Amino acid sequence: MPKILIVEDDEKLRNEIAVFLNNNGYKACFIDIFKDVENEILKINPDLVLLDISLPNADGQYILKNLRKKSNVPVIIITSRANELDELISINYGADHYVTKPFNIQILLAKINTLLKRSNFQTLQDKIDAKDFVINISNSKVIKEGKEIELTKNELRILKFLCENRNKIVSREEIMNYLWESENFIDDNTLTVNIARLRSKLEELNLKKLIETKRGQGYILKCGGEDEVY
Amino acid sequence: MKFTSFLKDKILQIVLLFCALGTIQIFLIIYDLGIYIKIYIPLVILLAYFVGILVEYYIKNKYYKKLYETLDKLEEKYLVAELLNGASFAEGKILKDTIEQIDKSMHENVNKYKYLQEDYKEYIEMWIHEIKIPLATSKMIVENNKNDITKNIDEELEKIENYIEQALYYARSNTVEKDYIIRKSNLKDIINEVILKNKTAFIQEKILIDVKDVNVNVNTDSKWIVFILNQIIQNSIKYRKKEVQSKIEIIAKVNKENIVLHIKDNGLGIKKGEVERVFEKGFTGTNGRMLNKKSTGIGLYLCKKLCDKLGIKIELSSIYNCSTEVRLVFPNSSYINLTEM
Incomplete structure (x- = not known):
């Protein structure tokens, strides 16, 4: 499990981020004494650092500058300073992303995912095994008993989202929210069309009635498999 | 004599x-x-x-x-x-x-107020930094405890966030010194950020969004443009027409001497005599006063002020009861090219 270090002085915020990261498949840890932070970071040796700029007795940008002399660990700056100058300085000092408070945690999570993936960490599930079928995310295909079918980007995302919430009713709104987060601004009609197409493609693989419509509530994907990450 | x-x-x-x-x-x-x-x-x-x-x-x-x-x-x-x-x-x-x-x-007197104002602005900026931490924490608590109640709270938190942003830019718009950095920014990134900010409203109110040809670079301060665009988009959401399918079109046109970003909605529109006054401070107009819209008359006023500072032209035209279009004109001046970072 990738280890994420939170360097943030606000205790409550730090705890909430930690809870969220732990719920999403990461191991969160933090420091609460902000003395000699860069050596603390090196000692903990995390896979990714979430770093605040205004810390007691320390400055995040200065820490980052010193840290970069010794380590290439991915760093995301999280700060309430919303101006271009601080962003520019942070990026120049070697930050990978600059996120301002209050942040959208889903987007932050997506950034963490891609950063870790880039630093060769196989956190992103390449394949999702749903017992009845396997979704291969890297080449956007669904495989069942040796037969495979290609999905479009939207269809893949919808199927992935339904799989992640399998045996649970997912509202249309939730699906749209999920798609919008990856900057795919589809509307209601497009979603209907996408789901219809996804269904017919799955039927080609003999996966009939996999996605059920729950009137007035949303959709549900019923299957028995547990997540297995390759 | x-x-x-x-x-x-x-x-x-x-x-x-x-x-x-x-x-x-x-x-x-x-x-x-x-x-x-x-x-x-x-x-x-x-x-x-x-x-x-x-x-x-x-x-x-x-x-x-x-x-x-x-x-x-x-x-x-x-x-x-x-x-x-x-x-x-x-x-x-x-x-x-x-x-x-x-x-x-007189100079001494003016300077006294200049310092007072500068002082006040610094206080506001500091206050805004401080308030963002509990706001971020609240949003995280909501995220970790998702249910119908916290979803409602989340919507209110978003409103608070918008008001805070407005206060920050109001403070920034009143200072003499340069508070921004002009650098190459991608319009698509800026627009996506603004759309995501208003995601909940778009999805819940089933507003169509049509973004075209915006993958272009302009020389500006992206944070400021995000704020300005956000005000414009929020107006479009606020003053939409309930009886038709609401739609917002965003399109960028590249001309020889400038890049024009068009933001067009099919909302309530603005009455003819009122179009010239929309950028005035405190102007609310017919739409703002009726319909319980709680218009403050600050949003567009601030947009204009910030645009003036950034050297961007902002224009608004409208057909009453039909559509409103806001245009942001980014100049291609060679001076700005020089300061590119």
Whole structure:
């Protein structure tokens, strides 16, 4: 499990981020004494650092500058300073992303995912095994008993989202929210069309009635498999 | 300075002079001096006097005329003291000295308020940084405890966030010094950020969004543009028409000398006579007053002010009860290209 270090002085915020990261498949840890932070970071040796700029007795940008002399660990700056100058300085000092408070945690999570993936960490599930079928995310295909079918980007995302919430009713709104987060601004009609197409493609693989419509509530994907990450 | 008004000031001198000349004439008659002397003496005195005041008029007129001309040319009239030459006569010296003293005291007074304002702005900025931490924490708590109640709270938190942003940019818009950095920014990234900010409203209210040809770079401060666009988009959401399918179109057009970003909605529109006034501070218009919209008249006013600072032109046109279009015109000036980072 990738280890994420939170360097943030606000205790409550730090705890909430930690809870969220732990719920999403990461191991969160933090420091609460902000003395000699860069050596603390090196000692903990995390896979990714979430770093605040205004810390007691320390400055995040200065820490980052010193840290970069010794380590290439991915760093995301999280700060309430919303101006271009601080962003520019942070990026120049070697930050990978600059996120301002209050942040959208889903987007932050997506950034963490891609950063870790880039630093060769196989956190992103390449394949999702749903017992009845396997979704291969890297080449956007669904495989069942040796037969495979290609999905479009939207269809893949919808199927992935339904799989992640399998045996649970997912509202249309939730699906749209999920798609919008990856900057795919589809509307209601497009979603209907996408789901219809996804269904017919799955039927080609003999996966009939996999996605059920729950009137007035949303959709549900019923299957028995547990997540297995390759 | 008119010659007549100059003479008017000298009226007492002239009257006294003629009285004196009259008295002299009486003496000349009593002592019965020759006719030539009777004419010659007053003539010399009059001549000497009038040559004297003519010279005086010439000097003073030249000085004051120059003063008025300088004043006319100056945009900041209080700077006139710096450009005023020393006068050769006492009144001019007094005038220059007075202006200089007034200027100095005015500057001190203005500076006092400048510092107060700067101080206040710093406080607001600090306050905004501070308030964002509990706000971020609240949003995280909502995220970790998702249910219908926290979803409602989340919507309210988003409103708070918007009001805070507005306060921040209001404080920034009022300062003289440069508070932004111009660098190459991608319009698509900016637009996506704004759309994501308003995601909940778009999805819940089923508003269509159509973004076209926006993958272009402009030279500007992206944070400021995010704020400006957000105000515009929020207006489109706020003043949408309930009876039709709401739609917002965003399209960028690249011209030779500029890039124009069009944001068009099919909402309530703005009445004809009101379009010119939408950028005025506190202007709410018919739409703002009715419909319970709680319009503050600050959003577009701030947009205009920030655009002016960034050197962007903002235009608005509307067809009442049909559509509203806002255009942001980003200039392609070579100066801005130079400062590219």
